[in-house]
Amino acid sequence: MIGGCWALITTCELHRHNFAFAKTVGVGQSNAMTYELAIGDKTYSSWSLRGWLLFAAFDIPVSVKSARMYSNEFKTLTGEFAPSKLVPAARFDGAVVWDSLAMAEELASRHPDATMWPTDPTLRAMARSITAEMHSGFGALRTDCTMNLIRHYPTFKPSDAVLADCARIELLWNTARAAHNNDGPWLFGEYSIADVFYAPIATRFATYGLPRSDASEAYIQTHLAEPNFRRWRSMGIAQNYIQPGYDKDLPEDDWIGPTPLPAIAVDGTDCENDTCPYSGGVPTHVLEIDGRRIGFCKEFCRDKTVADPEAWDGFMKIYQI
Ligand SMILES: N[C@@H](CCC(=O)N[C@@H](CS)C(=O)NCC(=O)O)C(=O)O
Numbered sequence: 178m179i180g181g182c183w184a185l186i187t188t189c190e191l192h193r194h195n196f197a198f199a200k201t202v203g204v205g206q207s208n209a210m211t212y213e214l215a216i217g218d219k220t221y222s223s224w225s226l227r228g229w230l231l232f233a234a235f236d237i238p239v240s241v242k243s244a245r246m247y248s249n250e251f252k253t254l255t256g257e258f259a260p261s262k263l264v265p266a267a268r269f270d271g272a273v274v275w276d277s278l279a280m281a282e283e284l285a286s287r288h289p290d291a292t293m294w295p296t297d298p299t300l301r302a303m304a305r306s307i308t309a310e311m312h313s314g315f316g317a318l319r320t321d322c323t324m325n326l327i328r329h330y331p332t333f334k335p336s337d338a339v340l341a342d343c344a345r346i347e348l349l350w351n352t353a354r355a356a357h358n359n360d361g362p363w364l365f366g367e368y369s370i371a372d373v374f375y376a377p378i379a380t381r382f383a384t385y386g387l388p389r390s391d392a393s394e395a396y397i398q399t400h401l402a403e404p405n406f407r408r409w410r411s412m413g414i415a416q417n418y419i420q421p422g423y424d425k426d427l428p429e430d431d432w433i434g435p436t437p438l439p440a441i442a443v444d445g446t447d448c449e450n451d452t453c454p455y456s457g458g459v460p461t462h463v464l465e466i467d468g469r470r471i472g473f474c475k476e477f478c479r480d481k482t483v484a485d486p487e488a489w490d491g492f493m494k495i496y497q498i
Pocket residue numbers: 217221222223224225246247262263264265275276277278312
């Protein structure tokens with residue numbers, strides 16, 4: 178797993194260009210392959226989340242470019258990955274790979290040591306099937322319940338078609354769990370590509386309060402507490418952007434994932450640390466937590482940490498001193 182070593186999109190970059198570049202350096206693998214990944218809004222783009230998790234959750238280094246969906250910058254970004262016109266899109270050693278499932282299969286072939294699919298042939302066949310069914314299915318759920326990682330609508334009333342999708346997902350999740358005798362919290366025990374593809378499905382159950390069994394609730398909570406997902410969600414919160422058309426006019430409740438430590442953004446540059454926990458640069462933006470002031474070299478780095486302090490190892494090293 179990646180250990181909090183992302184250099185991230187800055188809010189000023191987002192405001193100025195509505196377009197941003199970010200790089201990550203994986204910590205567990207050394208190889209000569211170079212990967213670039215194009216993604217959209219962290220809060221709303223479910224396929225982008227899948228594309229990103231394929232790298233982050235399996236510790237595969239990648240250089241990430243992002244742009245707001247439906248903007249001119251988005252067209253420019255996807256244009257760099259022609260013939261792809263959607264995100265995620267990627268370049269693997271110069272070759273454009275578009276579509277999340279193609280990226281998953283290509284990465285699994287290139288990185289056998291990352292065990293992205295279950296090693297057991299029976300489980301692997303089932304994992305491929307369950308992943309493919311997600312990739313091509315659940316149209317009602319995807320249309321009516323778009324991914325929205327900053328909302329929880331407890332009174333949302335699902336249509337019959339959405340309920341049918343939920344029942345099918347429940348069956349698939351139960352079938353996967355039964356196949357490995359519940360040996361681990363993920364669909365096939367260990368985290369696999371199947372979990373990548375169902376991560377945004379899990380968040381839809383959370384956002385729209387969709388019906389589920391206790392076992393599925395535990396699986397959803399496992400996703401919401403997963404460190405890479407928490408980092409992704411907190412970066413989306415720090416982007417501080419509402420994509421038109423994604424919110425519903427319904428009462429809201431708190432997010433059902435882990436409750437963040439109570440940090441707030443504050444004015445001034447006084448802080449207890451001399452260097453930013455992520456870049457080593459001079460702190461210019463400060464948060465307050467438990468009466469302590471901790472500084473960061475960029476507004477975005479401060480804000481993503483405020484959104485979910487525990488998601489960020491570099492911050493927690495300072496906080497826990
Ligand atoms: N089947 C594709 C789906 C890609 C897709 O629909 N991406 C959406 C983002 S969630 C997109 O790029 N939308 C932009 C648009 O429609 O203009 C995959 O698996 O990657």
